[in-house]
Amino acid sequence: MQIEDYALLSDCRTAALVSKEGSIDWLCLPRLDSASVFGALLGTENSGCWSLRPADAAAVPTRRYDGDTFTLITRWETPTGVAEVRDWMPVIDSDEDRTDVVRQIRGVSGTVEFRQEVRLRFDYARALPWAHQTGVSGAPELATVAGPDAVVLRGGALRAHGHAHSGSVTVGAGEEAALTLTWHPSFRPAPAALDLAAAAALTRDWWHDWAARIDHHGHHGGHRHRDGIVRRSLLILRALTNRDTGGIAAAATTSLPEDFGGERNWDYRYVWLRDAALTLDALLEHGFTDAAGHWRDWLVRAVAGDPADVQIMYGLAGERDLVERTVPSLPGYEGSTPVRVGNGASDQYQADVIGEVLVTLAAARTVGLIESQRSWAVERALLGYAESQLDRPDNGLWEIRGEPQMFTHSRVMMWAAFDRGVEAVEQFGFHGPVERWRVARDRLRAEIDAHGVRNGYFVQHYGTDEVDASLLVIPQVGYCLPDDPRMLATVARIEQTLMHDGLLMRYRTTTGVDGLKGAEHPFLACSFWLVEQYAATGRIDEAQALMDRLCGFANDVGMLSEEYDPAAGRQVGNTPQAFSHLALVRAADALAAQRAQVR
Structure with missing residues (x-):
């Protein structure tokens, strides 16, 4: 992947880079300057990544942010249907020591089968985690741990093959599925699953409230760059600022x-x-x-x-x-x-x-x-x-x-x-x-x-x-x-x-x-x-x-x-x-x- 093939997700504590092909290839947890969990950006898939894309190799993606947020919407058009993936990181106040990444799939038309593959590699790919299934039928969970770090994956059944875990999800028109990753300290219990609707609303409001304060007064607004890339640049500067x-x-x-x-x-x-x-x-x-x-x-x-x-x-x-x-x-x-x-x-x-x-x-x-x-x-x-x-x-x-x-x-x-x-x-x-x-x-x-x-x-x-x-x-x-x-x-x-x-x-x-x-x-x-x-x-x-x-x-x-x-x-x-x-x-x-x- 070229550098420009990546988009940013941010919770103003850390950030993830998502490729055009639907793979999260860079994520450091819990902070931007922490060790990587997904490091494929600086290596190969065996350096850690989380791929989510249609099973059909002919699928064509287009992407955009949801307004003034860092919720990335990737629209996949396939021969059998159209679906969207919303990738985002919740910006929520919580007493829990946690960081979350959410990947929500929504069917638009027809049916689309998605495949996910997760390769967790802690500490800049120096630590291969222990992994075990902890969820009950209908609510699968995969818990992983390596030293001080733990990650739990929820929302999709995953099976092990080698040092990777994979699974598939199929959505029809109007159907939704959600996959989540939650980091927490390994010496504490895994946090409860997010209330995704509430977290999504809080996160969207947080970004939009910040962007609404962008002041154009006295700066001669309305030129061709003002309302697009300048606004996004200011949002990126905010994303790089630890909240x-x-x-x-x-x-x-x-x-x-x-x-x-x-x-x-x-x-x-x-x-x-x-x-x-x-x-x-x-x-x-x-x-x-x-x-x-x-x-x-x-x-x-x-x-x-x-x-x-x-x-x-x-x-x-x-x-x-x-x-x-x-x-x-x-x-x-x-x-x-x-x-x-x-x-x-x-x-x-x-x-x-x-x-x-x-x-x-x-x-x-x-x-x-x-x-x-x-x-x-x-x-x-x-x-x-x-x-x-x-x-x-x-x-x-x-x-x-x-x-x-x-x-x-x-x-x-x-x-x-x-x-x-x-x-x-x-x-x-x-x-x-x-x-x-x-x-x-x-x-x-x-x-x-x-x-x-x-x-x-x-x-x-x-x-x-x-x-x-x-x-x-x-x-x-x-x-x-x-x-x-x-x-x-x-x-x-x-x-x-x-x-x-x-x-x-x-x-x-x-x-x-x-x-x-x-x-x-x-x-x-x-x-x-x-x-x-x-x-x-x-x-x-x-x-x-x-x-x-x-x-x-x-x-x-x-x-x-x-x-x-x-x-x-x-x-x-x-x-x-x-x-x-x-x-x-x-x-x-x-x-x-x-x-x-x-x-």
């Missing part, structure tokens, strides 16, 4: 490759401060101030203690131990190894991160989020840490695994951090060493203007003539105007050296700073940044054409991964990628605003 902790994951998957068959395979199921802050920025622009408050509380908990110990990323509840390791039990997507769990970049110093966090929290203050003494104390501590690291080179936005550099984007984001600190004191009345922050801000500007610009354009890092797509962010944080001559020259240089088939690479991997073998594909967020830059400088038609092309890369249910291979015409990297979707939302807002100005 208990407020932690925002960068993606739902690990180790989907940036280079097919190569080593650029990373675990993105964690909370990058940068990505989470930028996601919040997109949500703030659409009225979700409460999301900023929830994440700010997460931030206060996660970075508690000595600011010198701040990490660039954490677990979904603020865990610090994200040691990167390989998982040989999963052979990798299309043989791309190694499969990684954890992320070694958590130990890197990335100077831009504090800037992104403070820029977003400043935006939250502007729209009315009330600052607490505790949260302001954390912001002050982060600024103090940035001040102590003022002369330290870093690994940059792209988590370069070569030698640290003075990356221009990082230096600009440090400037933005001190700028927002000064603003908090001068405009909002908070207390802090504003004179020191002002000196640091002004010093950084003088340094960037002197060393971050060569030949009239901004450069990737001091001492090079290379450019980097992250430079497109410079006007977004107010360092200069989009039509500053240096920015226009930077855009021209980026177009000249980083454009690949009309899309932007992050940087040239052959320049020596990358530190990894192999190449990669155009990074979608970078091209969305270019849309924003084009729009802001009057290149409206070019911005619209690029925006249309980028949105065309989304799959049939509106999902984007991290990168895109224009030669093969396929998505690349982890999916759905928060960075891609938040950049899409920003670009759509910027394009709509500029079009409104010229009307």
Whole structure:
């Protein structure tokens, strides 16, 4: 299966990926960053999967989401009849420690026989569970257990063959059948079966109530992207946000490759401060101030203690131990190894991160989020840490695994951090060493203007003539105007050296700073940044054409991964990628605003 062949199910605690052929090939339980139970996405069917599709090989599927939800409706047309499968994960408040996946079959016309096959493989396919039948006649149940995890399957009779279980269900017009999977801790009894009608109503209402709060006021609604993929992108950003902790994951998957068959395979199921802050920025622009408050509380908990110990990323509840390791039990997507769990970049110093966090929290203050003494104390501590690291080179936005550099984007984001600190004191009345922050801000500007610009354009890092797509962010944080001559020259240089088939690479991997073998594909967020830059400088038609092309890369249910291979015409990297979707939302807002100005 190609990456774009998958659709997302979410309960805002974990997520499942369902293929067009009706197989759940990725599911980690009970949390997004837990070990997989279904891991076929990164291996074979023996890595774990749950297939449900018509027995007739000629069946043709089409799919869509049920409105503003993550209930996936797959319609199967067969020679004998038509039926629909509704796949969803309940979003319900419960005192029980449980996670559920529901697969409901409904006959539309004629009769359709469905076959299901379940291969449960706990702990990234390293643990084959014990399984035994526990249900009574008429209400079959299959209970499985491996170490701390247990899963019970209900609703369809299953028989064992080898290390898989299979069964069949036939529905006629108007008939329904429901299959459910329930995870629970193995040391506790299995939870009772769900009241599916009540759970479905609660889940649908939960998603629709959230989507109904999407604010288009002031964003020039009604353009061609507003009511479709932008709305779905905001929903995806919500799906990646843990509803208990407020932690925002960068993606739902690990180790989907940036280079097919190569080593650029990373675990993105964690909370990058940068990505989470930028996601919040997109949500703030659409009225979700409460999301900023929830994440700010997460931030206060996660970075508690000595600011010198701040990490660039954490677990979904603020865990610090994200040691990167390989998982040989999963052979990798299309043989791309190694499969990684954890992320070694958590130990890197990335100077831009504090800037992104403070820029977003400043935006939250502007729209009315009330600052607490505790949260302001954390912001002050982060600024103090940035001040102590003022002369330290870093690994940059792209988590370069070569030698640290003075990356221009990082230096600009440090400037933005001190700028927002000064603003908090001068405009909002908070207390802090504003004179020191002002000196640091002004010093950084003088340094960037002197060393971050060569030949009239901004450069990737001091001492090079290379450019980097992250430079497109410079006007977004107010360092200069989009039509500053240096920015226009930077855009021209980026177009000249980083454009690949009309899309932007992050940087040239052959320049020596990358530190990894192999190449990669155009990074979608970078091209969305270019849309924003084009729009802001009057290149409206070019911005619209690029925006249309980028949105065309989304799959049939509106999902984007991290990168895109224009030669093969396929998505690349982890999916759905928060960075891609938040950049899409920003670009759509910027394009709509500029079009409104010229009307």
